[in-house]
Amino acid sequence: MPNPPIKPGADAPRLYQRRVFRQSKWEKRERLYLLVHDRGKYLMSIKFPSLDYFTALKREMALEQERFKRLGFIDTTFGIGVSQNGSWRNFVLVFEVFELKEVQEVSELNLGQLDFAIVGENNVWREMIENIKRHGQADTAHDLNTLTHFGEALQVRYAEPEGHDKLYRFMESIQEFFDLSSKLEVSF
Amino acid sequence: MAFYADKDYTQDQSVLEAMAAVMQGQLTLHWFNARTEKIKAAPQDPRRGLTYQDIDLGTYGYRSIPEFVRNQQSMVARGSEKVGKLPDMGYLVNRRSDVWSDNVVALYEESKARRWAPAVDVPWAELDRCPLSSELERACAQLYTFAQECALVELDFPARWVALINQEFIELKSFMCAQMLDAARLLEAFRKRALYGGEGLGRASVSAEQGLKEWLWADTYPRGSLCINVLLGGFLLALYRQVAAFAPSKVDRVIMGYAMQDMARHVSYGVGALKYHLQHQPEQKIALNAFLDEAEHVLLGLLGSPELIEPLIIISGGGLAREQVRSGCTAVRKFVELEHSEYVRRLRYAGLERSDTRFQRTVGQLLAG
Numbered sequence: 137m138p139n140p141p142i143k144p145g146a147d148a149p150r151l152y153q154r155r156v157f158r159q160s161k162w163e164k165r166e167r168l169y170l171l172v173h174d175r176g177k178y179l180m181s182i183k184f185p186s187l188d189y190f191t192a193l194k195r196e197m198a199l200e201q202e203r204f205k206r207l208g209f210i211d212t213t214f215g216i217g218v219s220q221n222g223s224w225r226n227f228v229l230v231f232e233v234f235e236l237k238e239v240q241e242v243s244e245l246n247l248g249q250l251d252f253a254i255v256g257e258n259n260v261w262r263e264m265i266e267n268i269k270r271h272g273q274a275d276t277a278h279d280l281n282t283l284t285h286f287g288e289a290l291q292v293r294y295a296e297p298e299g300h301d302k303l304y305r306f307m308e309s310i311q312e313f314f315d316l317s318s319k320l321e322v323s324f
Numbered sequence: 325m326a327f328y329a330d331k332d333y334t335q336d337q338s339v340l341e342a343m344a345a346v347m348q349g350q351l352t353l354h355w356f357n358a359r360t361e362k363i364k365a366a367p368q369d370p371r372r373g374l375t376y377q378d379i380d381l382g383t384y385g386y387r388s389i390p391e392f393v394r395n396q397q398s399m400v401a402r403g404s405e406k407v408g409k410l411p412d413m414g415y416l417v418n419r420r421s422d423v424w425s426d427n428v429v430a431l432y433e434e435s436k437a438r439r440w441a442p443a444v445d446v447p448w449a450e451l452d453r454c455p456l457s458s459e460l461e462r463a464c465a466q467l468y469t470f471a472q473e474c475a476l477v478e479l480d481f482p483a484r485w486v487a488l489i490n491q492e493f494i495e496l497k498s499f500m501c502a503q504m505l506d507a508a509r510l511l512e513a514f515r516k517r518a519l520y521g522g523e524g525l526g527r528a529s530v531s532a533e534q535g536l537k538e539w540l541w542a543d544t545y546p547r548g549s550l551c552i553n554v555l556l557g558g559f560l561l562a563l564y565r566q567v568a569a570f571a572p573s574k575v576d577r578v579i580m581g582y583a584m585q586d587m588a589r590h591v592s593y594g595v596g597a598l599k600y601h602l603q604h605q606p607e608q609k610i611a612l613n614a615f616l617d618e619a620e621h622v623l624l625g626l627l628g629s630p631e632l633i634e635p636l637i638i639i640s641g642g643g644l645a646r647e648q649v650r651s652g653c654t655a656v657r658k659f660v661e662l663e664h665s666e667y668v669r670r671l672r673y674a675g676l677e678r679s680d681t682r683f684q685r686t687v688g689q690l691l692a693g
Contacts, residue, residue: 208434208437208438208439209372209433209434209437209438211434233369233371233372276568276569276570276571276574279577281568281569281581281584282568282569285566285569286655286658286662296673297666297669297670297673298427298592298596298673300666301561301588301591301592301595302588302592304561304565304584304587304588305434305585305588305589305592306585307581307584307585308438308582311581
């Protein structure tokens, strides 16, 4: 598997730059969401990987606040990298308190500005999401801990161990976040 | 008794008369004029509620704790007015950089927000619905016996030190109490899991316990924290992740999922405390490196304990058949590599460079063999 376009450490030649979406673009996404989501049912499938997928999970997480409050604060910023046919789609997820505060698609992941990044081939992500859809939540063979454990299916990259440990400090919330995929119709 | 108050208050006429007067409505209200800072606290984020970060204000804040705490040996609440003859508590740890970590306040708030209850948050009945094979259940019983020994030491370490640390470090001492609660909860979960499975407990591990005692009784707090929070905590975090990844039942996966959350906080504190310690006392690098040369062998006492490694092989391989054992051995070998590499990386991040040590050479030989 080729290396993902990650610049490790603070000395990366090009700093990860936050993309600022124009309001109109967000509004379009909201309209799209309303189009595909009608009273708990998805009328259209959402493509993975895409910003729409994570935006839909963000919305689902907001609807499940009680569930996430029970798990406790989640304060972490991490990256997701998905490789397909040699090209990468990268996303940055900013969690704060009980919600996904912000999600952006970026050209590359700068580990110096992230707690950690989970990266891997699209077919591994796909298997996880399909497994979640089948069972309502990931089974042991397909949860994030198992997939990342030895770095053979998905890899965890990080600049600082303290950031890396946040993956485990917030693992239950992060897994529950991905388990919300069971409520989406996802295409690949 | 080790300490007697400076008077017997049943014999102090002035105290008794003052109390009688107050009870008749003659209030003195002298405390109305306490010479303290008048500050109004408010939560920065209502979703979190009022946190310790929100009251890090003025003379009450943890930011104002000096590196050397002098002339503060009583149990007075930080920031309150000190009058009269307050008792000397005899605190032995009075230097901020011996105990502090920049993340400790957030970790304390997080530990409360992310609490769980083994009695109700673990789906115990799943073990009735899908019972394990006899050999897997026995392996689990043994593994959870070992895990309890470690949890007891995780509980004892903060308990041993918390009363010896200066009361100025309120937030840190609160976090240490949270660590005790975490350890007690893990002990509870592991014990319940072993007994729910029907196999009872297994055997205690001599090599693990001998080594754990050595770490627990390290002669200073920074050394003990390095041993218990970083070495043992890092080892247990990797172990919990391993068991979760190869969990033979949903019950084991859920327990280990919560356990890794709790232990990751301890590791984060331990690494943060070591980093803070070395930033403020860089001369300790040589001493701590020398200390680790002697202390690291305990990791091999843990890893080499048959009461741990054999059940871990069976759980990781899925059983006792030849192929399963072979597969389990491969997985455990990877576990040892993972644990070792993360340990070295954590120390480097904190400021300790470990290379070509006796421990590393021994692990390298074992993995090569």
